[in-house]
Amino acid sequence: MVDGRKSGSLYTRYGLNPTITSLETKLAALEGAEAAWAFCSGMAAETALFLTHGRRGIVCLGDAYGGTLELLAAQLPLLGIPTHLLLGSDMSRLDDVMSRGVGLVFFETPTNPTLEIFDVHALASLAHAHGALVAIDNTFASPVNQQPLALGADLVVHSCTKYLGGHSDLTAGAMMGAKELLAPAWNWRKNLGTTIAPEIAALLARSIRTLPVRVRRQNATAQAIAEAMARHSRIAQVLYPGLPDFPGHALAKKQMSGFGGMLTIEVKGGGEAATRVADRLELFALAPSLGGVESLVTQPCTTTHHGLPPEERTRRGISDAMLRLSVGLEDTEDLIADLNQALG
Numbered sequence: 199m200v201d202g203r204k205s206g207s208l209y210t211r212y213g214l215n216p217t218i219t220s221l222e223t224k225l226a227a228l229e230g231a232e233a234a235w236a237f238c239s240g241m242a243a244e245t246a247l248f249l250t251h252g253r254r255g256i257v258c259l260g261d262a263y264g265g266t267l268e269l270l271a272a273q274l275p276l277l278g279i280p281t282h283l284l285l286g287s288d289m290s291r292l293d294d295v296m297s298r299g300v301g302l303v304f305f306e307t308p309t310n311p312t313l314e315i316f317d318v319h320a321l322a323s324l325a326h327a328h329g330a331l332v333a334i335d336n337t338f339a340s341p342v343n344q345q346p347l348a349l350g351a352d353l354v355v356h357s358c359t360k361y362l363g364g365h366s367d368l369t370a371g372a373m374m375g376a377k378e379l380l381a382p383a384w385n386w387r388k389n390l391g392t393t394i395a396p397e398i399a400a401l402l403a404r405s406i407r408t409l410p411v412r413v414r415r416q417n418a419t420a421q422a423i424a425e426a427m428a429r430h431s432r433i434a435q436v437l438y439p440g441l442p443d444f445p446g447h448a449l450a451k452k453q454m455s456g457f458g459g460m461l462t463i464e465v466k467g468g469g470e471a472a473t474r475v476a477d478r479l480e481l482f483a484l485a486p487s488l489g490g491v492e493s494l495v496t497q498p499c500t501t502t503h504h505g506l507p508p509e510e511r512t513r514r515g516i517s518d519a520m521l522r523l524s525v526g527l528e529d530t531e532d533l534i535a536d537l538n539q540a541l542g
């Protein structure tokens with residue numbers, strides 16, 4: 199069992215626990231993958247991914263989750279792992295960076311909080327031409343709206359804390375892909391001690407049962423809110439892949455089957471006006487995280503992207519007047535009414 203020659207249950211940190219392996223069968227099926235490993239957090243899944251397949255060098259495209267950026271920019275280089283962070287606007291440098299021997303191309307699509315869309319198929323072809331693997335953090339889209347492996351990616355990671363868990367009551371992560379690519383991550387998970395706990399695995403397996411219904415409803419509500427906000431006189435801009443005039447709309451339509459439950463609105467009147475709107479919202483709770491049944495609002499410049507200098511936020515297209523919304527399962531009309539009263 200320890201060598202993987204015989205199946206069966208063994209010490210839980212090894213992941214050889216029936217509740218964990220049953221969850222992993224479901225996680226693999228969600229992404230159309232041969233196999234999946236479940237972790238105690240999304241960051242644990244990413245750490246295992248980077249240590250397994252990123253040691254020759256990692257390029258991260260576009261904006262990414264704050265913890266991911268910190269790991270890539272500040273911590274993996276301490277271990278001698280070369281990392282390169284390229285924004286969408288720096289894509290002309292990608293070929294040059296790749297030719298320096300990068301082993302892993304990593305990105306999120308849509309990104310946080312500007313919902314930038316990256317072309318999974320095109321970037322996978324480019325990476326493969328350079329002998330590199332492609333891994334996607336599919337947390338924002340969820341497997342219901344986007345299937346990166348079918349689009350040509352090699353690996354997918356998730357923060358299951360978000361849509362897969364869906365109720366803001368658990369922390370977990372996952373990595374999905376071919377058995378051959380997952381096998382070397384097993385020892386990292388085992389020895390870093392980042393296996394999911396069986397109790398959390400059971401809770402996550404139960405949550406996944408309602409994932410498609412939740413996400414489809416969240417897609418529809420987010421679309422309705424985006425359309426209502428796009429018409430609102432106090433809104434300067436709405437970033438949502440489902441809006442026809444959104445820059446990434448055509449690409450999103452090509453590679454996604456739904457546009458997701460995340461959107462960003464930019465309030466007229468600057469950062470303080472946006473803070474006042476966030477404070478006045480009643481149904482949207484002011485809190486980080488996303489993907490749960492309750493709608494949430496965050497102001498990126500005071501929360502998720504607070505650590506960045508203002509010039510860096512500007513370079514990333516993040517203005518102080520932006521509010522990021524995670525749409526939950528409340529009544530659509532109630533959510534729109536709440537935004538209207540807060541803006542009014």
Ligand SMILES: *Cc1c(COP(=O)(O)O)cnc(C)c1O
Pocket residue numbers: 239240241242263265266306335337338356357358359360369370371
């Ligand atoms: C939350 C999040 C993570 C980190 O996940 P944890 O479960 O909190 O470790 C990674 N990527 C994205 C896109 C996230 O939203």
